[in-house]
Amino acid sequence: DTEVTQTPKHLVMGMTNKKSLKCEQHMGHRAMYWYKQKAKKPPELMFVYSYEKLSINESVPSRFSPECPNSSLLNLHLHALQPEDSALYLCASSQESRGPHEQYFGPGTRLTVT
Amino acid sequence: DAKTTQPPSMDCAEGRAANLPCNHSTISGNEYVYWYRQIHSQGPQYIIHGLKNNETNEMASLIITEDRKSSTLILPHATLRDTAVYYCIVRVVWSGGSNYKLTFGKGTLLTVNP
Numbered sequence: 001d002t003e004v005t006q007t008p009k010h011l012v013m014g015m016t017n018k019k020s021l022k023c024e025q026h027m028g029h030r031a032m033y034w035y036k037q038k039a040k041k042p043p044e045l046m047f048v049y050s051y052e053k054l055s056i057n058e059s060v061p062s063r064f065s066p067e068c069p070n071s072s073l074l075n076l077h078l079h080a081l082q083p084e085d086s087a088l089y090l091c092a093s094s095q096e097s098r099g100p101h102e103q104y105f106g107p108g109t110r111l112t113v114t
Numbered sequence: 115d116a117k118t119t120q121p122p123s124m125d126c127a128e129g130r131a132a133n134l135p136c137n138h139s140t141i142s143g144n145e146y147v148y149w150y151r152q153i154h155s156q157g158p159q160y161i162i163h164g165l166k167n168n169e170t171n172e173m174a175s176l177i178i179t180e181d182r183k184s185s186t187l188i189l190p191h192a193t194l195r196d197t198a199v200y201y202c203i204v205r206v207v208w209s210g211g212s213n214y215k216l217t218f219g220k221g222t223l224l225t226v227n228p
Contacts, residue, residue, distance in 0.1 A: 004157075033216075042201065042218035042219060042220060042221060043152075043158060043218050044218070045215050045216065045217070048214075048215070056215065088155075090157050090158070092157075092158075097214050098207065098208065098209070098214045099207055099208065099214075100146050100163060100165070100207045102148070102160040102163060103158075103160065103216055104160065105157030105158045105159065105160075106157050107156060107157050108155075108156075108157050
């Protein structure tokens with residue numbers, strides 16, 4: 001099973017809402033990632049978790065709060081977002097963050113902030 | 115990470131081989147070449163990676179020049195479903211630090227025509 005699942009597929013939220021994106025993998029991978037992709041742009045890394053610890057934060061605003069409750073789950077908590085945060089949010093996992101391991105991506109959550 | 119240069123777009127006839135070039139003239143000894151693709155509105159999909167030897171899997175072949183400054187991804191018999199943005203990425207795989215990021219460039223939009 002090489003599947004990374006993400007829920008929800010689509011999310012519309014107001015600027016005062018709090019919502020969460022969820023990502024799950026059952027491949028035994030110990031590294032998980034959040035990427036953001038704006039329309040017609042390549043994905044940009046936001047966060048990396050390695051062995052359930054945050055190892056990279058690409059200077060992401062605090063209105064995005066990642067959480068890794070266990071080795072299979074990755075959440076992204078959203079609060080007080082801006083319309084410019086509307087994008088496709090992609091989750092990925094790999095065997096480890098170091099080494100020649102490929103990343104497996106989920107289908108993404110398309111977020112619209114109104 | 116070393117930067118890559120890819121043509122913005124290419125066309126290929128269905129059933130023919132698609133050869134996608136990538137220049138990475140500043141690649142370092144501890145960097146691998148990775149190829150991913152992204153079909154419209156889906157998450158990126160891993161295709162293949164390599165260090166210096168040519169590699170082949172069920173999806174594609176990767177040809178890396180002897181000086182490692184460029185590579186070519188070959189899809190042997192392109193189909194309409196291979197229409198996607200193809201990303202060539204060079205990535206550190208071993209380092210004393212923790213910078214193992216996958217940094218996407220603009221990629222090549224491959225259009226397979228009937």
